[in-house]
Amino acid sequence: MELNNILVVGLGQCGCRITDGFKSLNPELTPIYINSSEYDMLDCKHIRDYNKHIFNGADGSGKDINKALEFIIEDKPRLLSFLDKFSQFKYMLVVSSLGGGTGAGTLTEFCRIVKETYDIKVGVLSIMPSLTEDKLSLDNALTTLKELSSNKFLELVDSVTVANNGKVKGGNYAKINRQIVKGFSQALTLTTDSREERIDTSDLSKVFLNNKGYLSILPMPEYCDSIEESLLEARENNIFVCNSEDMECGYGAIVLNEEYNLKEVASLINSDETLFKSHDKEDPNKNMILLGGCSFPRDIINDLRTELRTRNAKKVERKLGLDDEEFDIDERKKKIMSSLSENGNSISRNRRRTNNINKILDDEDIDF
Ligand SMILES: Nc1nc2c(ncn2[C@@H]2O[C@H](COP(=O)(O)OP(=O)(O)OP(=O)(O)O)[C@@H](O)[C@H]2O)c(=O)[nH]1
Ligand SMILES: [Mg+2]
Incomplete structure (x- = not known):
């Protein structure tokens, strides 16, 4: 670019x-x-x-x-x-x-x-x-x-x-x-001047500009014992969110140092269009997998939802004075509901509590 x-x-x-x-x-x-x-x-x-x-x-x-x-x-x-x-x-x-x-x-x-x-x-x-x-x-x-x-x-x-x-x-x-x-x-x-498999500006532009969808950026570490281990470490430390297993893309580019076998890495990636690949002899720090046109990594949305639900369930419990070691939302809901119907409080108080819970749940956009 x-x-x-x-x-x-x-x-x-x-x-x-x-x-x-x-x-x-x-x-x-x-x-x-x-x-x-x-x-x-x-x-x-x-x-x-x-x-x-x-x-x-x-x-x-x-x-x-x-x-x-x-x-x-x-x-x-x-x-x-x-x-x-x-x-x-x-x-x-x-x-x-x-x-x-x-x-x-x-x-x-x-x-x-x-x-x-x-x-x-x-x-x-x-x-x-x-x-x-x-x-x-x-x-x-x-x-x-x-x-x-x-x-x-x-x-x-x-x-x-x-x-x-x-x-x-x-x-x-x-x-x-x-x-x-x-x-x-x-x-x-991420361009390279390698003679055999060069990646030039136009190649890289395709990765950035000719794909619609998610752009995965995966900086790679020094080669570990196997490609699987290297990928595991790369994913663990990556500040950019990527799909955990899915390596499908439109156009992609991989630039790795010579410890990596380019063919082996490329065989793990499924690109609809083209995968540009090259070793970079000049700059050994340029170790990266770049995939354009990926599907959106929905795991992060689920992580956010789960965190919000857990917090919400804790909030409801706090209001009811329940103490629960478990974090399963359905278990919590069952407990809350049975506590409401079993305790000997007056019906109107229970109803008020139920309304409060429903209101909290509605406020938090929780769908059980
Ligand atoms: N990585 C990083 N994250 C930041 C930084 N500053 C804020 N955040 C994140 O951004 C969120 C707050 O958003 P801001 O960008 O500060 O908010 P804003 O867009 O200015 O909106 P206002 O609420 O109107 O001030 C926090 O929840 C953090 O997650 C930063 O310098 N670096
Ligand atoms: Mg601000």
């Missing part, structure tokens, strides 16, 4: 910080910063008056994705005159968190506006909150991930990738951001 053809767009605080990191590592990239608050972007080094847009009249959303959606809808004319200044770019990488308000709440509408208005390829890099974060962040992430993984959205944009904050213990954002920026930048520049 020609880095000077790429516009990196930060939406919200996390998106703007990572965008700034992209510019620091790759001076050829052009960053722009879109947010609902100036204050959020004080630590961005490359922000200037001409490359920032603050939604009209906004001062943060307080993690409210609906409020953020209102910002972008109402501010569309101003946003478009800002974006017009950058209409020469061929590829846009939109970066946003999934757990906040501004970035998550404007992400899908932003992509829709851009695709409707400009002839440009759009890739999305979104940041999933750690499962230990507050409930509102997880709720926002669940809602936004449902949108991102819908066929409607995957057909609209050209690729979607998710990075997972939960992969770095302690949630050190500076460290996470460095890993994300380094890995994605390596993917963007």
Whole structure:
């Protein structure tokens, strides 16, 4: 990919910080910063008056994705005159968190506006909150991930990738951001000059731009004892979310050091179109599997749902004074229901409790 053809767009605080990191590592990239608050972007080094847009009249959303959606809808004319200044770019990488308000709440509408208005390829890099974060962040992430993984959205944009904050213990954002920026930048520049099996810019563009669907980025470690072990280690440490077993793709690229057998790795990947493969003799750090047009890794959506359900069941129990060692949701529900019908409280109190439980369950969007 020609880095000077790429516009990196930060939406919200996390998106703007990572965008700034992209510019620091790759001076050829052009960053722009879109947010609902100036204050959020004080630590961005490359922000200037001409490359920032603050939604009209906004001062943060307080993690409210609906409020953020209102910002972008109402501010569309101003946003478009800002974006017009950058209409020469061929590829846009939109970066946003999934757990906040501004970035998550404007992400899908932003992509829709851009695709409707400009002839440009759009890739999305979104940041999933750690499962230990507050409930509102997880709720926002669940809602936004449902949108991102819908066929409607995957057909609209050209690729979607998710990075997972939960992969770095302690949630050190500076460290996470460095890993994300380094890995994605390596993917963007995964060309090789190897004589036999060279990967050039046009090959790589196909992986990024000629696929619709999920883009899997899998940085590989030094070769372990077998390819299976190497893949296991790669998946375990990967900050980018990938499908755990499924290696189907449209166009893909693998660049590995000479310890790996390219044919063996390629035989594990099922590509509809083409798999570009090469050893990189010059740069032994360029060890990566890059697959475009994959199916969306739905496991992350299920993980979020399970975490929210578990928290919700605990909350209901706390209200009822139950103490349960088990975490099975159906068991919990049975216990709660039998406790309600068995204890000798007055019918009206029980009814009030049942109503309360139902209300809590409804609030949490839980379907038993
Ligand atoms: N990797 C990474 N994640 C971040 C960073 N800052 C925030 N996050 C994640 O993003 C979520 C909060 O989203 P922000 O991007 O700060 O929110 P926002 O888009 O500015 O929206 P507001 O709620 O309106 O401020 C948190 O739940 C974290 O998961 C960062 O610098 N790096
Ligand atoms: Mg913010």
